[in-house]
Amino acid sequence: MHRKNKKGLIIGVVALVILGLLYAGVTIYNKNAQESEKAQKEQEAASTILLSLDATKLTSISFDGTDGRVAFEQKDGEWYLPGDDAFVMNTSKAATMTSDLAALTITRTLDNPGDLAQYGISVDSNKIEVKTSDGGDYVILVGDRNTSTNELYFMVQGDTNVYMTTASLDTHFAGRVAEFAQYEYAPDAGPELMRKFKVTKSEGSYLLDMPGDDNCTVTDEEGNTQRASLSIVGNMQQQLSNINWASNVEYNCKDFDKYGLGDDAVSIYVECGDAEISWCFTLYVGDVDENGDYYVRLDDSKQVHTVHEEYLIDFVENVPTTFWSLTYSFVSIGDMTQLEVKRGGESHVLTRDAENEGTSEEKIDYFVDGKPVGKNEFTKFYYACVSVTAQERTEEVSEPVWDPVLELTYSLTDGTQKNIKYYEYDQNFYTVVYDNGEKAAHTNKLYVNAMIDALSELLAGID
Secondary structure, X not given: OOHHHHHHHHHHXXXXXXXXXXXXXXXXXXXXXXXXXXXXXXHHHHOEEEEOOOHHHEEEEEEEEOOEEEEEEEEOOEEEOOOOOOOOEOHHHHHHHHHHHHOEXXXXXXXXXXXXXXXXXXXXXXXEEEEEOOOOEEEEEEEEEOOOOOOEEEEEOOOOOEEEEOOOHHHHOOOOHHHHEOOOOOOOOOHHHEEEEEEEOOOOOEEEEOOOOOOOEEEOOOOOEEEEOHHHHHHHHHHHHOOOXXXXXXXXXXXXXXXXXXXXXXXXXXXXXXXXXXXXXXEEEEEEOOOOOEEEEEOOOOOEEEEOHHHHHHHHHOOHHHHEOOEOOOOOHHHEEEEEEEEOOEXXXXXXXXXXXXXXXXXXXXXXXXXXXXXXXXXHHHHHHHOOEOOEEEOOOOOOOOOOXXXXXXXXXXXXXXXXXXXXXXXXXXXXXXOOOOEEEEEEHHHHHHHHHHHHHHHHOOO
């Protein structure tokens, strides 16, 4: 090829490359410019306030609620429900609605919307109507939410455009009248401040007395008082201290029977106090709703709420025997002067001789039937005896006619005695009769077998 022609070809190729780069640059620039312009328009649209109403000039707000048309009115800065003197507007709900109307911002305008049904806007749409003191009358038609962006479609009466917004017009202006009322707060008391629970019901009423120490008691309807399980009572105190309303049902109930809150309701009287102040409240518990929550009423209030089942089920279902303490065997070794043990027709007496107990010069000797035994064997058996708890209390005491498997009689330093007898019951439990024959329970055989094994080891060590 001729050198001149070759040179011309190279120049042509370079020119084409330059033109291509210029075209690509212009294309990218135009695309970026378009995207920038689009973003700017979207930003401008997002900051466009379509409706701005002064909250102090609003005189009424109405919308289609769950149970029909809802209409609130404002006078002298207070929102109310015409014709219902019992209604008190929830200030948070009112602030939410007026805030939406003070700056109703749109994200996009559809100026040729076409078929409105595709946006969920029709004659059946929720119609929000707002009136102002200066004669303004505004109607907003609420449509569906965009399935991709979750923005809400809406129209303003007198305007042919459809708008999109992130405002929650569909939820803030919806629901039952009762949802807009002001409700009382749930009781607020720490578990350590609760002193009494008086639970009254058709069967199994009880009184729990909780003085703040370990002497918690339960009293049944006949006036019989028993020591109460601290763990059960403590759990109930904790549950009640965490109580909150699951939902608000009615702000001015006129028929409590339909919620089971009439004469048959369970009442929970709670007495609270500390060194400076005391107070009380009564919570009435009725039926269970479709969610499994209890209907409740506080004191003489006309309001009805619900509470999750787990906070109240123990109060409702427990009976006096539920609280009976399962601890029956404990005797401090320092309070014991002697322990008589009977098993298999044999009787043995355990004693200890303590000098300067609790000091650096402490000297303690251990004896069985007057013969010295090792400390480890003695204390192993003793603590096996006093650390046993029952699995369940029995309401009636029916002492078997046969001999007990094991009988323990503690003589105490205050001159009293404590007698405990263990009888065969079934393959898993022994029946234990204690408090000198006044109470009975069922105790796992593993506990008693551990005592018997420890006794055999102790007796084997006698000199």
